[in-house]
Amino acid sequence: MQGCKQMTTPTIPQARTIRFRIKRQDAPGKPIRIEEFDVPVEPGANVISCLQTIASNPTTVAGTKSTPVVWDAACLEEVCGACTMLINGKVRQSCSCLIDEYAPNEGDVITLEPMTKYPVIRDLFVDRSRIFEQLKTLQAWVPIDHTYDLGPGPNEDVARQHTHYEISECMTCGCCMEACPQYLIDNEFVGAAAIAQTRLFNEHAVGSTLKSARLDTLMGPGGTDDCGNAQNCVEVCPKNIPLTEAIAAVGRQMTIHGIKRFFIGN
Ligand code: SF4
Ligand code: SF4
Ligand code: FES
Numbered sequence: 001m002q003g004c005k006q007m008t009t010p011t012i013p014q015a016r017t018i019r020f021r022i023k024r025q026d027a028p029g030k031p032i033r034i035e036e037f038d039v040p041v042e043p044g045a046n047v048i049s050c051l052q053t054i055a056s057n058p059t060t061v062a063g064t065k066s067t068p069v070v071w072d073a074a075c076l077e078e079v080c081g082a083c084t085m086l087i088n089g090k091v092r093q094s095c096s097c098l099i100d101e102y103a104p105n106e107g108d109v110i111t112l113e114p115m116t117k118y119p120v121i122r123d124l125f126v127d128r129s130r131i132f133e134q135l136k137t138l139q140a141w142v143p144i145d146h147t148y149d150l151g152p153g154p155n156e157d158v159a160r161q162h163t164h165y166e167i168s169e170c171m172t173c174g175c176c177m178e179a180c181p182q183y184l185i186d187n188e189f190v191g192a193a194a195i196a197q198t199r200l201f202n203e204h205a206v207g208s209t210l211k212s213a214r215l216d217t218l219m220g221p222g223g224t225d226d227c228g229n230a231q232n233c234v235e236v237c238p239k240n241i242p243l244t245e246a247i248a249a250v251g252r253q254m255t256i257h258g259i260k261r262f263f264i265g266n
Helices: 049-058 129-137 157-170 175-179 192-204 207-218 232-236 242-265
Strands: 016-025 032-041 085-086 092-094 107-115 119-120
Touching: 016 049, 049 107, 085 157, 085 175, 092 175, 092 232, 092 242, 107 119, 129 192, 157 192, 175 192, 175 232, 207 242, 232 242
Parallel strands: 016 107
Antiparallel strands: 016 032, 085 092, 085 107
């Protein structure tokens, strides 16, 4: 007869008050200030629910009446990437950030700051349109330019389906660019996410018709040459996308593309 294993009951944090230290800015170019708010939290609360509590009564710990903190969000289930910010200095989605993990004790402090690689619109809300513009520049899509049924397209390469599925989970959140030392608010580097999407569409049976144009773009300013291979990107991607593998794969495509260009001219 086997002995009984002793069950350990996880400690569930109780209702408590947490202090939020938030970097605020009313509009682009306006002065930056730090405001602190004490928020009563129940077990299971997340950063967004705490920001909603603050919005219902935005009074600072100093007793000053302030304004609701502005942030971006849509899906509330770590799919859209809109709510990404720096939480205790680390970039991640605020909707999936549980207070119980970050601040289990009465009086614990959580700092919230906007990402630093995108212009601040207000408070924690940044303008991520650069990411989408980069995807447009790289034509990161499958081209469909007919209005009538062409029948089924070529089959996907089965051996690569798993990798392609992983890359397709990108939610353009910006985490990988925020962590990248080469991606700056004012330079042209396209960043790891756009390079990974280039791999996805270059290896797609129909998407590959734009492969040459995409690689030409990546050979230009802000392309893959700007990647310093620091690998910070892959460490922070919430979807565990194999970013450095994708960068290496696109690098190989570019080498072949460059040789072809040199000898054949296209
Ligand atoms: S490997 Fe390093 S330099 Fe290249 S995109 Fe990732 S974080 Fe940036
Ligand atoms: S690759 Fe990962 S970290 Fe980068 S934008 Fe996509 S989901 Fe976010
Ligand atoms: S609101 Fe969509 S990822 Fe958080």
